[in-house]
Amino acid sequence: MTISKQFEFIGNSIINGWSRPNPINIYPEKSCGIFAEGIEMTYQSGKERFVALKGIDLQISKGVIQLLMGPSGSGKTTLLSILAGILTPTNGKVHLLGKEITKMSRKQLSRFRRDHIGFIFQGFNLFPALTAAENVELALNIKGIKGKIARQQSLELLSQVGLAAKAQLLPRDLSGGQKQRVAIARALAGNPQIIMADEPTADLDSHNGQAVIELLCQLAKEGGTTVVIVTHDPRIKAFADNITFLEDGEIVPGDP
Secondary structure (H helix, E strand, O other): OOHHHHHHHHHOOOOOOOOOOOOOOOOOOOOEEEEEEEEEEEEEEOOEEEEEEEEEEEEEEOOOEEEEEOOOOOOHHHHHHHHOOOOOOOEEEEEEOOEEHHHOOHHHHHHHHHHHEEEEOOOOOOOOOOOHHHHHHHHHHHOOOOHHHHHHHHHHHHHHOOOHHHOOOOHHHOOHHHHHHHHHHHHOOOOOOEEEEEOOOOOOOHHHHHHHHHHHHHHHHHHOOEEEEEOOOHHHHHHOOEEEEEEOOEEEOOOO
16 A cells, blocks of 8 residues: 555544533534534444434534533544544534535535645654655645645745744654654644644643644634544643533533
């Protein structure tokens, strides 16, 4: 499998006062970045049936930091994967930026993710044989930006996250916080309107974790990017615009 194909595969409420809304029937395209209604997810293995999500309704405005929190096994990562178009729900609808992705073909969905969504992973998922700049440049290549323009934009993105001086270093020569900032620069390739982050601070100390969250907040507030974060990290709460708590596949009020 080529590096580009590997990368394509990889890429493929108020705090304590949130209450579950009534089902939403009208999609507010102008103000809403993400809209999900009646999301259910069931896994079947032989005679065993496991319900991961039970009728989730969620509306996320553009340009906000939205947290998905809850204990392990609560369904938050499954929900993030459905919102990102990586998993298809058993039932329900998901609209991103005014388009219903649950009706798209695989090819349409792949193109939509490529053009509109950036991904940040807990384990960074950087290619060890590529420099920081090359990791970002690869993401740009996949989005159709190549050659001199891609090289220039990769350096600009690394500069944006404060890593211009580390552009030619391999991941092994970077700290955990620096690797995550490279991952953020890569997620920003092509200027996506939505960022999906799965435990982005889990492997970072408090200083680096705060730096990463502050950077994501800046993207949301200055760039109008919608940022959805799955996390167990209570330090992030103070930076969030909205927090949705899940338990046993359902949205629950407050902190379970």
